[in-house]
Amino acid sequence: MLLTRSLESLAAISLVSGVMADSAGSSGHQGAAGACALLQQKVPHIVHFPGTLEYLTNIDHYEEVATQDSACGVTPKMVEDVRIIIRTVGRDDVRSPFAIKSGGHALNPGFSSTLGVQISLQNFLDFEYDSKAQTVRLGSAWTWDAVYEKLQPENVTVVGARISGVGMGVLFGGGFSWYTNQHGLAVDNVIAFDLVLPNGTYVNVKQNSHPDLYFGLRGGLNNFGIVTGATLRTWPSGRIWGGNIEYSINHKDQVIKAVEEFSMNNKDEKAQLEATYTVTSKRAFWQVLFFYDAPVASPIPFRRFLSIPSTKDTTKITTHSQLVKDSKFPPVIGSYFHTVPIIHYTARILDVVEKTINASYAKSLVDERSAGVFYWIAEPFFNHYSHISYPSAFPHSTSNPTTPSCFWFNYTSPRDVEYFRQLIKDAGTEVQKAVVQEGQGHWDDVKYPNYAVKGTAVEEVYGKSLDRMRALKARIDRKDVMGLQGEGFLI
Template identity: 40%
Template structure:
């Protein structure tokens, strides 16, 4: 006998079945895992199904191309519940993903058609004045952290633009406005609260040296981090913000950027010079930063003397400066990152970057729905890796010389352009690597920053000689490869 289901039940059934059917997964198996989680977790946690507002928020990503239709989403509220969830997923071999801030651009790295774990309920920011440390929940974005710490006069070494998640950023390395002074983000983490694949929650600190090393740049291979404990650093008002320049000023911007990169040795001073192709022409978004209310004379004068299109420079709070540069000005478009590693940003490299901006901007905006082409030039002092011991972190795999990241970012509208955009980002990175090698820089096989690297990059390029050590740690703490059911930069078992 056929039974007519109420409309809301039919919609829920359709919403549940569609993602798994489209992905070719065993729909009943994944739904069973969702139901098992729903029945097993406490009231501190919640499972959500398609067509609910909470589900939509849980699966949403900064780049729409990184949003998958999960079979269900779950918001764990305690480490015990998260341990139960991992045990169910591992036992059933159910694909899953872990989303912190949702800023990953590689599809499937923090999204899935299986079970989406959203870490939003882990949202604490707690400063301990005695130990000079800050506990930060894995579900936050950096804006939240900076805003909470501002009244306390302290800060942590975190992200530089608005909207970036704490978890993925911190598990991958972390380049900060404070890096010249204090090192990478991983150099300033002293402990993690980690839920192991077997469901056990532990604190990982110096008493667990193999896991502490692995989590500092080793991503989601060893369990799920719910809390980071950072060293606190003093923080008052800063100076800086965003200036934009039009095409006719690009030669002057190139010269100013090269001079800054080659001559400025004040660790409180940093810039990001972003070459953009938008609305049919190139331009630059120039971020300036000084970690004090007023910079010394001369450091930024060359930039400030260039005629500008817009200018938002002032003495301000740290969070205000970060929010002066939103991480997505194109609003929910599809997107891809890729990267090259640079030893120095001289005039030859900057000319090559500008040429790439114009070439790909002109080419991809005509037929392939590109709306924004961007190359982020990020000069740091060459001593940026010297703030921590050589063997202290999975990333960088070598601290023998400082590597300066360059981020390639393409944004577009339609899924039909996905393959073209991915391939173009690969070709552009290779072209810039070739330009750096021709410039005398030994970077052909240099390690790459995983938070910028495109999917398909060999993990050896990210972890280098540390890969064997990470593999041994993986075999020790996740021998059944539960975390292999999630996407990301995967260490072999």
């Protein structure tokens, strides 16, 4: 992606960056220029400017639209570098916009990119597996599929992302996993964080040493400092059964009924799936990605799905690492996630989803917009909120066991960024009406922060955690250094 962008795409990205620049104001530009100059003096070996390959690597994101033309990029190599960077951008006479990138998979423009100082954690590749303690310490540069592959010879894994290429940022928003039914969310499996506070102080955050920070980092995104690493629990992991099955739209009623039955009745913690309704310019179809945590062909919880005629079937006995590695999507120009919290996926909800996604796609064509592929993903977890040891900023409770259904709309022109943001929000509202009517959710249910679209109110993302988070923020970041990021569900 990095070296193959067309001149037309780059021009369009510059157009989007220009719009953001207008909203940022001249003070932000002056602060960024000042910060870059100071950093060049203090840590010249990690500062990169436009016109170099290092700079392009630093600012690059999974999506072209999420990539911005930063004033400079910095690639810290150690905690001391991070301390210098955050103290510099936060100086009273500088106040530079900045953004933090680990894997670069954030789809919302501005959430991990900036016109100011782009901080890339690409050098933090610490990896320390402790078989006795059953933990692993990871630097923030790791992607989850690479972690799974490195742990596989030890026959263990961690609770993390389900898609290839996704970085450690998942930890800060909750983190649903193929192992969530059995072991909880990623935030439920973090033992410690390596954190540089907004004032440049380094702390090792644990529940017993810094309970408020431990609460805030687990679901509170980038509100409390820069995380350079984390220590997680490991779990046994052997051979599994999984893969993807595609179904013709002619069998949609059978697929919908199978999803409903699985959502309502599954009680096997080893069984998990993602059921995706997909619309392209040529066709619409359902596909289901399966995971079963044992080397068992045709697992009983999936028998109904396996009896439906399919057009493609990649299921096999494999490993967790390989399943995630195979679950990848090509880079795109731009796209948005959004989410509606759902407890159970009834047939009526799924029918409304189909009609809503179809109508959204048709509207974008009538409006002559650059629609790519539209997806909607059902994620029917079971027992997923029963593994909580301590409260977290992402409020999840057994009393309201919602799951994060995911809308994913792709588009091919950066000029349509705002159009598709509004389109996906409207689609979410339409589906949520059906969810509430079916008794499978409420209007005020918290939206999963890793999926919530840009512009979602922080009250909708953090819910009852917000007051405690704001009190923590006021105590550790009195100068609102983290607010210089500009975007990212900041409080």
